[in-house]
Structure formats: structure tokens, C-alpha cells
Amino acid sequence: MDIYLKRAILHIIDREAGDPVYSQVELDLTTEYIRDYLTKKIQKLSTPQTKTGILVADSEIAQLVKTAEEAFAVFSEQLISRWYEIYRQSEDAPSADVFVVLYELDTKMQVAFLKVNYTDGYTHFVDADEQGIQNKLIINRAILGGKTQKADEGITIDLDTLAYELVEKKYTFSGEKGVYFSTKVIESEALPSLEENVKVIKKVAEKIGQKFEAPSYDIVADVKEAVFETIEETGQIDAQEVAVKVFKDNITAQMAFQEEVKEKGFVDNAPMLREVKEISEKKYGKQKLKLSNGIEMIVPLDVYRNPDLIEFVNNPDGTISVTIKNVEEVINRL
Known part of the structure; x- marks a missing residue:
């Protein structure tokens, strides 16, 4: 899919600090690593766990989404405020950074909400005192996942059709674990x-x-x-x-x-x-077999259904024999 980023902004959600820290300045999309990071995060929202649906046309969230193109910065803050009012009620929902992105996908305008949870990371810190320079090892508790990792939660919404794709997590609310994004933030019954x-x-x-x-x-x-x-x-x-x-x-x-x-x-x-x-194709285009003797195999569908290449035989004693046929070469990789 061809993604063309238009505008983007980053807001900080530090649960220990209290209310969100709203950015008043958008991200610089002329910077290559920013474009690359956001593009990859949007692409990776398409997973087997992604839910789909359409926002109710006269709902508050749908009316808010319609303002995204004309008043992007204000829209992003209002969206985060609506989401955080619910998110903050969770006992175990973690701190995170949230990116709100306006982009074009195959000529259709979209908006994305991307939440990336913090992880612990180690780095160096250079300190100097009267004894001289000291290189220290410190821990940073607000490291974001790399561009190859998918966002922890996220939603993309088509501004015209209000169709969305959603990845949501379960967190604890009043002692009970459950989803909240679809049921409370966008108030939509996702498929x-x-x-x-x-x-x-x-x-x-x-x-x-x-x-x-x-x-x-x-x-x-x-x-x-x-x-x-x-x-x-x-x-x-x-x-x-x-x-x-x-x-x-x-x-x-x-x-x-x-x-x-x-x-x-x-x-x-x-x-x-x-x-x-x-x-x-990636998830269901191959058969992944684990035999009781410890052997594991990944077999393409066309091979699995070809008796000239692989055969399963039910033996009289109840065991199964697996025969792999007509193999020209065996490659053993470390």
C-alpha cells in the first residue's frame, strides 16, 4: 500500500506524571527517519489480530474525526483527551507515546492513532566532576520500540467512509480485564x-x-x-x-x-x-506440522496436497508414517 504522510504529532502519556503532555508543534515530516518510523508503524497495524468496522456516522468520535483534516493539531489533542479519560481508569495500562498521523492511502485520506508503550533500555551517560570524566551505565525507562515492531495499540480511520482497522489490547478496569478501545473510546462493535x-x-x-x-x-x-x-x-x-x-x-x-x-x-x-x-498467504499458505517424535516441518500447501512429494500413511498399530519423496537436495542450515 502507498502511504503519503501529510501531518503528524506526538503526545506523551506518562501515567506517573499525570495528565498527557500535549505537543504544540507537529513532527517534521521532512526528516527521513520520522517518515520511515511512522510509515512502518501504520503498515504493521494490518495483522491477523486486526479488527474491522465502521464508526457510527452520528457518533461523537465520527464527528471528531471529520475535523482531522481542517484542524489537525486541535483534533489530535481532543482525540487523545477522549481516549485518555478512559485509559487512565485502568489499573495496569502502561505509560506510552501516542502518534496521531494524517496520511493518504491510495488517494484516500486517513487518520491513524498509534500507541507505543515504553520499554526499559540501557545506555551510557557521561558525567564529569573534580575526579574527571566518568562514563556511567544508566537505565532509560521511556524507550520506544523500533520501526520494525508494531504499535501496541492503534486504529486507522478512513475520513470519507469512516471504516476503521483496529488493534486493541486488554487492560484491567475495576479488577476485570477486557478491551476498552472499541467498547468505550470509539463505541463501535468491531467485527x-x-x-x-x-x-x-x-x-x-x-x-x-x-x-x-x-x-x-x-x-x-x-x-x-x-x-x-x-x-x-x-x-x-x-x-x-x-x-x-x-x-x-x-x-x-x-x-x-x-x-x-x-x-x-x-x-x-x-x-x-x-x-x-x-x-x-503468510499465515495459512503453509502447513506447520509437529510430530510426536519431535520432528517439525513447514510444508507449502501445494506440496502438502501432492502425494508424489509427501504421503501420510495410517499404520495398523495406530501410528502414522510420513514419507517425503522426490527430494533433489537437502540443505542443513545452522
């Missing part, structure tokens, strides 16, 4: 993430498979393949398509599967995040 939907599918498929005495490893492999193929074909997960691919000609199993996944919270044909096909 389950790709990972949440697939977990439901996998669990139900294994349960249904047991009733029909299907091997668990085969069911999980079929689920991963079905998820990968339906996303590649349509950009969504279709429960009916998954049922057909996993349970083949067993109509009874297909019907039972479709009914139970919906009962367990699966959202059929839910809108997915923009990068879903790329994420699906």
Missing part, C-alpha cells in the same frame, strides 16, 4: 479479527471431525487450506465454502459445522482488512 474467526472455525471443525472419526491433523490442514483459498478467491471467509472444502461430500457434517460456527461468534463473509490476502 472479529481474522485470527478470532479462524480459531472458531478450527475448534468447531475439530469437534465435528471427531464425531466422524476424521484425523485431527487432516482436519486442521483442511481448515488452513480452505481459509487460504476462500480469502484468495473472494477476500473473505465463507463458512459454506469452508464446510464444503473441509467435509467434502459429508452434507451432515457441513450443516452441523455451519450452524455451530455461527453460534460460537463467527461472522460470515465479514469485511476484511486491506492486506488480508498477503497476511493469509
Whole structure:
């Protein structure tokens, strides 16, 4: 995706110091490392854990978002103020820096909220007194994660459609741990993430498979393949398509599967995040197998389904033999 940064600002959230420290000056986007850092953080919000949804058009947060382009600095402060009023009530939510970014994605204007928690880091400190120069080792408790690390929490919102992509964490509020960003900050019922939907599918498929005495490893492999193929074909997960691919000609199993996944919270044909096909290929495009004897294998889907390359044989004694065939070269890497 092509991201063009327009404006950005950094606000400091030090829980020990009290109220947020609002910046009155925006970040200098002509500085390459700032552009690179923010761009990478936005890109990494697209994960299997990312939830999607659309803000309610007449909600307070939606009305606030509509001011982002015209009054960016004021908007950023109001957004942080709204979020922090809820965040501060948590017993264990950590200190962090929050970046608010206005950017263009494929010609569409977006706004991003990126929260990066502090981590401890060690560095040197040069001190001098009457004895001379002393190089000290000190600990800095407000180090930010590098550009290759994803933001701890974040949301991107399309200013036109109000569609959003959200990564949120659970923190403790009044003794109970739970999400707060979707329920209280944006007051929107986010759709389950790709990972949440697939977990439901996998669990139900294994349960249904047991009733029909299907091997668990085969069911999980079929689920991963079905998820990968339906996303590649349509950009969504279709429960009916998954049922057909996993349970083949067993109509009874297909019907039972479709009914139970919906009962367990699966959202059929839910809108997915923009990068879903790329994420699906990385996460579900390969079978990861761990055998009881300690052997682990990562097998591409096209290889897994090719009996000329790999074969699983159920032995009379209940064990399984795995045969890898037609290998031209074995490379042993340290």
C-alpha cells in the first residue's frame, strides 16, 4: 500500500506524571527517519489480530474525526483527551507515546492513532566532576520500540467512509480485564479479527471431525487450506465454502459445522482488512506440522496436497508414517 504522510504529532502519556503532555508543534515530516518510523508503524497495524468496522456516522468520535483534516493539531489533542479519560481508569495500562498521523492511502485520506508503550533500555551517560570524566551505565525507562515492531495499540480511520482497522489490547478496569478501545473510546462493535474467526472455525471443525472419526491433523490442514483459498478467491471467509472444502461430500457434517460456527461468534463473509490476502498467504499458505517424535516441518500447501512429494500413511498399530519423496537436495542450515 502507498502511504503519503501529510501531518503528524506526538503526545506523551506518562501515567506517573499525570495528565498527557500535549505537543504544540507537529513532527517534521521532512526528516527521513520520522517518515520511515511512522510509515512502518501504520503498515504493521494490518495483522491477523486486526479488527474491522465502521464508526457510527452520528457518533461523537465520527464527528471528531471529520475535523482531522481542517484542524489537525486541535483534533489530535481532543482525540487523545477522549481516549485518555478512559485509559487512565485502568489499573495496569502502561505509560506510552501516542502518534496521531494524517496520511493518504491510495488517494484516500486517513487518520491513524498509534500507541507505543515504553520499554526499559540501557545506555551510557557521561558525567564529569573534580575526579574527571566518568562514563556511567544508566537505565532509560521511556524507550520506544523500533520501526520494525508494531504499535501496541492503534486504529486507522478512513475520513470519507469512516471504516476503521483496529488493534486493541486488554487492560484491567475495576479488577476485570477486557478491551476498552472499541467498547468505550470509539463505541463501535468491531467485527472479529481474522485470527478470532479462524480459531472458531478450527475448534468447531475439530469437534465435528471427531464425531466422524476424521484425523485431527487432516482436519486442521483442511481448515488452513480452505481459509487460504476462500480469502484468495473472494477476500473473505465463507463458512459454506469452508464446510464444503473441509467435509467434502459429508452434507451432515457441513450443516452441523455451519450452524455451530455461527453460534460460537463467527461472522460470515465479514469485511476484511486491506492486506488480508498477503497476511493469509503468510499465515495459512503453509502447513506447520509437529510430530510426536519431535520432528517439525513447514510444508507449502501445494506440496502438502501432492502425494508424489509427501504421503501420510495410517499404520495398523495406530501410528502414522510420513514419507517425503522426490527430494533433489537437502540443505542443513545452522
